[in-house]
Amino acid sequence: MTKQTKSMRLSSTLAALEAEAIYIMRETAAGFEKPVMMYSVGKDSSVLLHLARKAFYPAPIPFPLLHIDTTWKFKEMISFRDRMAKEIGFKLIVHTNPIGEEKNITPFTYGSARYTDIMKTEALRQALNMHGFDAAIGGARRDEEKSRAKERIFSVRSYGHRWDARNQRPELWRLYNTRLGKGETMRVFPLSNWTELDVWEYILQEELEVVPLYFAKERPVVRRSGTYIMLDEPDKMTLNSGESPVMKIVRFRTLGCWPLSGAIEAAAANVADIVSEIKAARYSERQGRLIDSDQTGSMEKKKQEGYF
Amino acid sequence: MTEEKPLLRILSCGSVDDGKSTLIGRMLYDLGVLYEDQLAFLEKERTADGRPDFSGLLDGLLAEREQAITIDVAYRSFRTPARRYIVADAPGHEQYTRNMVTGASKADAALLLIDATRAKDGLLPQTVRHSIVCAMLGVPHIIVAVNKMDLAGYSEDVFKAIEAEYLDRIKNLSFRSVSCIPVSALGGDNICFSSANMPWYQGLAVLDILEALDTAPMPQTAFCMPVQGVSRQGTNRWLMGTVLSGTVRVGDKVCLSPSGRTGTIERLADMSGDLATAQTEQAVNIKLAEDVDVGRGEVLFSPDYPLEEADQIAAKIIWLNDPHLALGRSYFFRLGTAEAWATVTELSYKIDLNTLAETPSKELRPNDVGRIKLSLDRKLPMMPYAKSRDLGGFLLIDRISGSTLGAGMVDYVLHRSHSVFPHAFELSKEAFAAQKSQKPCVVWLTGLSASGKSTVANLTAKLLYAKGFHVYTLDGDNLRSGLNRDLGFTEADRVENIRRASEVAKLMADAGLVVLASFISPYRTDRMAIRERFPPGEFFEIFVDTPLEICESRDSKGLYAKARAGVLPHFTGISAPFEQPENPDLHMDGMRAPELLAQELVEFITKEIQSA
Numbered sequence: 001m002t003k004q005t006k007s008m009r010l011s012s013t014l015a016a017l018e019a020e021a022i023y024i025m026r027e028t029a030a031g032f033e034k035p036v037m038m039y040s041v042g043k044d045s046s047v048l049l050h051l052a053r054k055a056f057y058p059a060p061i062p063f064p065l066l067h068i069d070t071t072w073k074f075k076e077m078i079s080f081r082d083r084m085a086k087e088i089g090f091k092l093i094v095h096t097n098p099i100g101e102e103k104n105i106t107p108f109t110y111g112s113a114r115y116t117d118i119m120k121t122e123a124l125r126q127a128l129n130m131h132g133f134d135a136a137i138g139g140a141r142r143d144e145e146k147s148r149a150k151e152r153i154f155s156v157r158s159y160g161h162r163w164d165a166r167n168q169r170p171e172l173w174r175l176y177n178t179r180l181g182k183g184e185t186m187r188v189f190p191l192s193n194w195t196e197l198d199v200w201e202y203i204l205q206e207e208l209e210v211v212p213l214y215f216a217k218e219r220p221v222v223r224r225s226g227t228y229i230m231l232d233e234p235d236k237m238t239l240n241s242g243e244s245p246v247m248k249i250v251r252f253r254t255l256g257c258w259p260l261s262g263a264i265e266a267a268a269a270n271v272a273d274i275v276s277e278i279k280a281a282r283y284s285e286r287q288g289r290l291i292d293s294d295q296t297g298s299m300e301k302k303k304q305e306g307y308f
Numbered sequence: 309m310t311e312e313k314p315l316l317r318i319l320s321c322g323s324v325d326d327g328k329s330t331l332i333g334r335m336l337y338d339l340g341v342l343y344e345d346q347l348a349f350l351e352k353e354r355t356a357d358g359r360p361d362f363s364g365l366l367d368g369l370l371a372e373r374e375q376a377i378t379i380d381v382a383y384r385s386f387r388t389p390a391r392r393y394i395v396a397d398a399p400g401h402e403q404y405t406r407n408m409v410t411g412a413s414k415a416d417a418a419l420l421l422i423d424a425t426r427a428k429d430g431l432l433p434q435t436v437r438h439s440i441v442c443a444m445l446g447v448p449h450i451i452v453a454v455n456k457m458d459l460a461g462y463s464e465d466v467f468k469a470i471e472a473e474y475l476d477r478i479k480n481l482s483f484r485s486v487s488c489i490p491v492s493a494l495g496g497d498n499i500c501f502s503s504a505n506m507p508w509y510q511g512l513a514v515l516d517i518l519e520a521l522d523t524a525p526m527p528q529t530a531f532c533m534p535v536q537g538v539s540r541q542g543t544n545r546w547l548m549g550t551v552l553s554g555t556v557r558v559g560d561k562v563c564l565s566p567s568g569r570t571g572t573i574e575r576l577a578d579m580s581g582d583l584a585t586a587q588t589e590q591a592v593n594i595k596l597a598e599d600v601d602v603g604r605g606e607v608l609f610s611p612d613y614p615l616e617e618a619d620q621i622a623a624k625i626i627w628l629n630d631p632h633l634a635l636g637r638s639y640f641f642r643l644g645t646a647e648a649w650a651t652v653t654e655l656s657y658k659i660d661l662n663t664l665a666e667t668p669s670k671e672l673r674p675n676d677v678g679r680i681k682l683s684l685d686r687k688l689p690m691m692p693y694a695k696s697r698d699l700g701g702f703l704l705i706d707r708i709s710g711s712t713l714g715a716g717m718v719d720y721v722l723h724r725s726h727s728v729f730p731h732a733f734e735l736s737k738e739a740f741a742a743q744k745s746q747k748p749c750v751v752w753l754t755g756l757s758a759s760g761k762s763t764v765a766n767l768t769a770k771l772l773y774a775k776g777f778h779v780y781t782l783d784g785d786n787l788r789s790g791l792n793r794d795l796g797f798t799e800a801d802r803v804e805n806i807r808r809a810s811e812v813a814k815l816m817a818d819a820g821l822v823v824l825a826s827f828i829s830p831y832r833t834d835r836m837a838i839r840e841r842f843p844p845g846e847f848f849e850i851f852v853d854t855p856l857e858i859c860e861s862r863d864s865k866g867l868y869a870k871a872r873a874g875v876l877p878h879f880t881g882i883s884a885p886f887e888q889p890e891n892p893d894l895h896m897d898g899m900r901a902p903e904l905l906a907q908e909l910v911e912f913i914t915k916e917i918q919s920a
Binding site for chain 1: 394549578
């Protein structure tokens with residue numbers, strides 16, 4: 001099939017969102033000295049990666065991809081990541097906060113808030129500083145959470161990568177200000193205006209590959225905090241009294257660290273199923289994530305501290 | 309599947325408490341697109357009188373929820389059977405006009421809320437103000453929701469009176485369509501469904517109007533595309549960009565601006581094979597048949613596209629941030645994908661956003677709108693804003709902090725510059741310099757009043773003169789008694805003072821002289837602008853660093869005493885800032901004897917001139 005017939009198949013909305021995201025990526029490549037693209041291996045990352053390839057084709061992606069590995073990611077995510085890097089041939093940087101191993105920081109011993117702060121937020125700050133990246137492209141969407149709805153597409157971070165919601169630059173037309181003051185860096189969100197459904201419809205229409213954990217399959221899980229936690233590495237998880245592993249047909253709506261990613265009971269076994277499932281969904285996407293429900297406004301607090 | 313309608317970007321605006329967030333929240337609720345956890349939030353969070361808090365779905369930031377107001381633009385997407393929407397929810401506070409401007413810049417339509425209970429006795433100033441901003445930014449459609457009709461007894465008279473007053477107040481503004489609808493956002497009347505409470509209203513509900521809106525672009529069919537960058541693949545150069553208007557086909561002849569070149573479209577690359585054509589709003593990667601060495605900032609356009617080119621423009625500007633707009637100051641300028649340095653050469657009027665009345669003004673503060681003229685350091689391709697938002701909208705950016713200070717809209721380009729042709733005199737700068745056997749340069753001394761700048765400059769000039777250099781000294785006070793005698797000490801006047809002084813210094817350097825210039829020149833951004841007027845190695849910034857207490861104790865002219873007494877306003881160090889140089893070419897300790905400093909400076913200058 002030639003590309004032209006395939007582009008025709010993109011709905012006018014997806015075509016507009018795609019063009020906007022490509023425009024933003026090109027502005028980032030042109031406006032910064034050392035940009036990097038976050039690669040979290042999830043579905044949004046699959047879309048970002050595809051858009052970046054399209055944006056610069058036939059030249060290769062002009063910036064490296066950065067994965068913050070907490071060492072608690074699903075095994076399937078890591079193998080998917082490495083296969084993608086090899087097949088597509090992008091430059092991949094993997095960073096883990098060394099203090100994690102040193103102090104044995106796990107989601108079980110530290111609680112999700114503290115753990116996320118050290119292994120994700122702090123690790124990200126370390127990696128950005130270490131490589132001197134002045135802009136980081138991320139896959140966050142405005143529909144994910146209310147504080148994200150107010151963030152700019154080009155979002156300035158002050159010294160220490162902090163986000164000041166009250167001091168955001170006005171963002172007019174498609175005229176993005178890529179200038180930085182002293183000590184500032186930029187976070188860039190090309191998927192800002194996408195929704196979860198857009199992401200899946202785009203994956204469907206562009207025939208993109210995603211980690212199979214998104215598809216329903218029988219997996220070993222335990223019931224915890226109102227959701228199902230998959231035993232990705234069973235010997236690393238201590239079961240509470242009353243908890244017992246069961247095999248269940250589940251899938252994930254979002255992927256992160258396996259002890260913090262809630263699975264849902266759902267039958268969707270391929271991308272087309274997922275699209276229909278989301279169209280009928282009754283719960284928003286971040287519901288499965290345990291880290292956002294720690295406290296009211298918790299995402300906003302994390303973002304102020306530098307979380308993506 | 310029927311072809312869906314194009315994505316619609318809406319701006320929702322109105323005063324605080326008019327119920328903007330509530331209306332959007334209610335619309336999502338009635339559309340049945342809220343998720344269970346969002347519905348649970350509605351159940352949990354209720355208003356003081358126990359009704360569901362629809363606004364809480366949108367007012368996302370903690371600070372806002374505590375103050376029960378929206379402080380920043382929130383973007384929200386939703387989908388109906390007909391089309392996809394992106395709503396920019398703009399805050400109603402008067403001081404947050406900048407957020408509204410942000411939302412309006414991209415909007416296809418504005419949803420403007422009016423609180424019927426407050427507008428009964430006359431529209432609030434913000435309502436007119438917001439309409440004016442929408443018209444100014446070129447929002448084509450405006451939908452006026454007269455809200456809280458439940459609290460106004462669902463009265464037709466109340467609605468009709470408000471509608472009539474509104475239409476009268478905006479009669480001079482240009483919109484493609486204006487609709488007025490009586491609603492109750494909280495009750496859902498005329499939001500998604502017609503209201504049983506207001507049978508006298510025969511028109512469409514808010515959602516029906518939105519679903520039917522036609523966003524067909526202006527019938528501008530000629531091709532135009534700003535280049536975002538160049539990607540190289542082997543020896544091939546690919547021009548990346550998004551098509552702004554028209555269609556581009558392989559084989560088409562295109563013009564390029566500002567390079568003035570022409571080319572032929574050879575290939576349109578795509579990851580799964582080349583394209584034959586590309587349409588408006590499509591991101592493309594173009595290879596020209598000719599090896600044209602152009603890059604970011606260039607615009608590709610078909611010969612029928614009415615692209616203009618200018619370095620002098622008249623524009624409206626919305627000031628967004630501190631510091632205030634100052635005449636003569638230079639800013640980083642961004643339009644499309646092109647960049648330049650811009651100087652504000654004229655600030656003609658400030659526009660009152662409540663009445664559109666224009667009054668002469670010398671400065672613009674955040675949230676002010678004015679008419680200005682700008683001079684750019686190079687010619688850029690552009691269009692009047694009324695014809696193209698993308699090639700007529702620009703930003704003025706602070707050269708140091710990088711923050712977005714102003715958003716401008718090109719009204720028209722000035723062709724004034726065409727009538728000024730610098731005459732090419734045959735005796736060049738190099739010739740003058742060779743005659744004097746020296747390399748001309750400008751040595752710029754900055755520092756507080758009484759820091760010793762002029763004393764050091766005087767001694768240095770004498771030493772250089774004795775060594776056979778052709779040298780001249782420019783001094784702030786001396787220039788102010790002649791060339792700059794019309795200028796005072798406000799920020800705007802100081803900027804102009806320094807601009808003129810640096811132009812004089814430049815002429816003297818062109819004449820082959822070594823120029824010693826001593827000026828307080830308190831603003832970093834202005835000193836940076838001076839440096840950019842000179843080629844590298846021809847301008848040196850010397851910081852005469854003397855502590856304020858010492859300068860004040862010297863006070864040979866009695867100025868500090870007057871400033872302390874409050875009779876001398878805007879005095880640097882006392883009532884106006886001095887921004888220290890961060891990387892001066894020479895940092896001199898003003899506590900040392902002037903003779904030693906002069907010696908140090910002479911050594912610095914002779915070394916710099918010889919090494920060059």
